Amino acid sequence: MDDKALGRKSGIVLVDNGSLNPKSILEARSLASSLSKRLQRSVASVSVAHSDGVPACELGGLRAQLWKSYLEEAVSSGRQEIFAIPLFIGPGFALKKGKKMGLAQSKASGGPIVRWADPLVSMTEQGSLLTEILAENVLRVLDASRAEPKGHRVMLVDHGSPFVEVTACRNFAASQLQSALGNQVESVVGCSMERREGKEFDFNEPSLEKALSRAVEEGIENVVICYLFLFSGRHAGSGGxxxxxxxxxxxxxxxxxxxxxxxxxxxxxxxxxxxxxNSIQPKPEFQ
Structure with a gap:
C-alpha cells in the first residue's frame, strides 16, 4: 500500500525512547530499513529524546532524528497522517510524552493526525508473536548450550518503570512466556533491572538483583536472562x-x-x- 493508494500524504515511523549508544540507534535504523523493504514504503526511525546527542560521525554521517523534528517536517511537507509504531514494551513516560507531542502539534498546526499502534506488549493478545520471539530466544540459547533445560529459571528482565501499567505489561509477557515454555524450564520470573526508591514503586519487584539472590537461596543452579529490550545500549549491551x-x-x-x-x-x-x-491503517475495503 503506497501513499497514493491511501489518497492522502502519509508517513510511517518507528518511535523509540532514544539512546546515547550509537549501536542502538543504528540497530533501530536497520529495523526501519528492513520494514521499509518489506512494505515497499518509506519507514522513518525517530527517538523521543537523547539520540540527537550522538555525533553524526558515529552514525554513518547521518544524525539521529527526534520525534519533535519529524513532526515539524511533517507539517512543513503537508503530511496529513502519520502511522506511528511505538518500540516500547508498554505505555511508559517516553511514549506518553511522544503522544502528547503529536497531539499538540496536530492542534497547533491543524495536522498531521498521528495514529498510534499498540506497544509491543498488548494485554489483549494471547499467544502473541512477541511471546513466540521470547520463547525462541530462550530455546535457542538452551539448545546452543546443550544444557538440560528443565533446571533453568528464566528471568524476563525489563528496565523497570514508575508506571504500574508498564510493569503489568512485563508481568503479562512473563506469564505468556511461562505458558509457551511450559515444563521445558523450571519457571519464568518477570523482574526489573532497576526501580525507584519508595514503597509506591514496589510493584516493580522483584528486581533482577533480588531475583538472582533468591535463585541461589532456592538452590537454582542455572539461569537464563531473557531480555525484554530491543537494542544494544548501556543497559542490555555487553558489559552494560x-x-x-x-x-x-x-x-x-x-x-x-x-x-x-x-x-x-x-x-x-x-x-x-x-x-x-495494519491495525491502524485503513482496511482494504475502504481504500
Whole structure:
C-alpha cells in the first residue's frame, strides 16, 4: 500500500525512547530499513529524546532524528497522517510524552493526525508473536548450550518503570512466556533491572538483583536472562548494567548463566510490526 493508494500524504515511523549508544540507534535504523523493504514504503526511525546527542560521525554521517523534528517536517511537507509504531514494551513516560507531542502539534498546526499502534506488549493478545520471539530466544540459547533445560529459571528482565501499567505489561509477557515454555524450564520470573526508591514503586519487584539472590537461596543452579529490550545500549549491551548486576550477584557464564538475544534481532519482530501497522491503517475495503 503506497501513499497514493491511501489518497492522502502519509508517513510511517518507528518511535523509540532514544539512546546515547550509537549501536542502538543504528540497530533501530536497520529495523526501519528492513520494514521499509518489506512494505515497499518509506519507514522513518525517530527517538523521543537523547539520540540527537550522538555525533553524526558515529552514525554513518547521518544524525539521529527526534520525534519533535519529524513532526515539524511533517507539517512543513503537508503530511496529513502519520502511522506511528511505538518500540516500547508498554505505555511508559517516553511514549506518553511522544503522544502528547503529536497531539499538540496536530492542534497547533491543524495536522498531521498521528495514529498510534499498540506497544509491543498488548494485554489483549494471547499467544502473541512477541511471546513466540521470547520463547525462541530462550530455546535457542538452551539448545546452543546443550544444557538440560528443565533446571533453568528464566528471568524476563525489563528496565523497570514508575508506571504500574508498564510493569503489568512485563508481568503479562512473563506469564505468556511461562505458558509457551511450559515444563521445558523450571519457571519464568518477570523482574526489573532497576526501580525507584519508595514503597509506591514496589510493584516493580522483584528486581533482577533480588531475583538472582533468591535463585541461589532456592538452590537454582542455572539461569537464563531473557531480555525484554530491543537494542544494544548501556543497559542490555555487553558489559552494560544488566551484566554488572549479574556479576555483582555472583552470576556469570562460568556459573551456568545464559543470556538471550535482544528482541530487535529476531526476524519475527518485522511480522509483529507489520501487524501493529495494519491495525491502524485503513482496511482494504475502504481504500
Amino acid at each position: 548494567d544488566i551484566d554488572q548486576i549479574c556479576l555483582k550477584a555472583g552470576w556469570s557464564p562460568s556459573r551456568n548463566l545464559l543470556k538471550t538475544d535482544l528482541i530487535g534481532l529476531n526476524p519475527k519482530l518485522l511480522d509483529l510490526l507489520e501487524i501493529r501497522l
